[in-house]
Amino acid sequence: MAPPKHRRPGFSKRAQYSIFASYLLGILGAVIGLLLLAISIIDPRGFSILRTIGAEATAPVSKSLTEVGGATGSIGEEIAAYFAAASKNADMKRELEKNRIEILEARALKQENERLKRLLELNEDVPDSIAMARLISSTAASSRRMATLGVGSTSEVQSGQPVRAPEGLVGRVLETGPTTARILLVSDGQNVTPVKRASDELPAFATGLGDGTVDIRPINLGTNPFKGGDLLITSGSGGLYSPGIPVAVVIRKTETGAIARILANPAKVSHVIVQPIFQAETVRQIEQDEINRP
Known part of the structure; x- marks a missing residue:
């Protein structure tokens, strides 16, 4: 219990x-x-x-x-x-x-x-500029270097007109539509731009290499005075581009000339202006001579 x-x-x-x-x-x-x-x-x-x-x-x-x-x-x-x-x-x-x-x-x-x-x-x-527009696109991996512009023939844009940005020359109009235009870029292999060295106006030609650079060849092939840092601008020769537009800067010297980096990279440029041809009559005469050449 x-x-x-x-x-x-x-x-x-x-x-x-x-x-x-x-x-x-x-x-x-x-x-x-x-x-x-x-x-x-x-x-x-x-x-x-x-x-x-x-x-x-x-x-x-x-x-x-x-x-x-x-x-x-x-x-x-x-x-x-x-x-x-x-x-x-x-x-x-x-x-x-x-x-x-x-x-x-x-x-x-x-x-x-x-x-x-x-x-x-x-x-x-540039009071005589024709139009200001945006670069819609540009080729980066093609054998040709082209860009598309957001204006066309309705804005009086015509084939051959120079296209430039604040940094420098972009290229020239190749084809036009009503509201768009194709631009042949400076870096294209078939684009040859007459240039000169800004410091002493040494004449040369800039040919696109397709990779954002151009090959600089002096007119006098016996001399090669280029050096790194040389600024190249349009010379006005040929009548297409007005003189004094920045084009490229030399990055290295070669046996026959130099390699220069283009200043107006289309991948980084958004807005550009279209200019009239510097000497339209001269350009038309050159084109007519090429057509009539046997």
Whole structure:
């Protein structure tokens, strides 16, 4: 049979001893308290000595408890600071990425504004320009180097007219439709452009190599004075291109001339202007002579 839940302490000696010890400790504590109170009244100096002794005796324990509490508090603060720093770090990374994107957009916008400004200045400097338009597309992997212009014969664009960008000469109109035109680029292998060196007007011919460069051959084949960095511009010979349009910059010298990089890369040019032929009568006469040649 199970013992009852609430047994009287008289049935257990352990319980009786526990009750007696608690009574004894309570009485002892009351006596010590009355004794200390009497000492503090009768002999305050002696009580002060006892209080100092008690403080010295309990100081190590109090110090240990204080250090444990401080360490626990420091650990808690460090944990909280760690999670707070992680959150702040994530916020800073997001803010940095946002700022980086805004900076890149601002740079792209600045470059676009500068390019459009140069184009507008070019249009003002060339009062006889026929049309301003966008390059719709250009070939990059074909054996021929062509581009498509977003204007055509309805805008008075005709075959043979030069096409240029703020950076320099792009090519010439090859074929026209009502609203589009095909351009033969300077880099095409069948496009030969009369040029001259800007520093001393040394005449030469620039022939496209199909890779964004041109082969420069001086008219006087016995000499080869080209060097890296030479700027080549249109000479006006042949009557097609007006003189002074930038064409290319020499990047290296060869045995017979030089290789130059075209300044107006159609892959990077978006807007161009179409100019009239520099000397239309001369060009028509040359074309007629070629047709009549046996």
